[in-house]
Amino acid sequence: MIKKQELLEKNSEKRKKCMVYTRVMGYHRPVESFNIGKKGEHNQRIKFIESKDCI
Incomplete structure (x- = not known):
């Protein structure tokens, strides 16, 4: 099995x-343009997936 890095x-x-x-x-920004503090805040956000039942 090939390792992921390879x-x-x-x-x-x-x-x-x-x-x-x-x-x-209210507008969209690329995450790579964030400063170090805002990048850390972005990484701490809770991500969720909305179920299809709600749509």
Whole structure:
């Protein structure tokens, strides 16, 4: 079985950077533009998945 790191290195030329956006104060911003404090706050947020019954 190939380890995860080996697999990532093997396919590194095929990978693309993924931009993550979040809603802040009514508009969307890329998380990578956050300062260190805001990044820490973003990592502490509770993420949830809404069930299909609610839709």
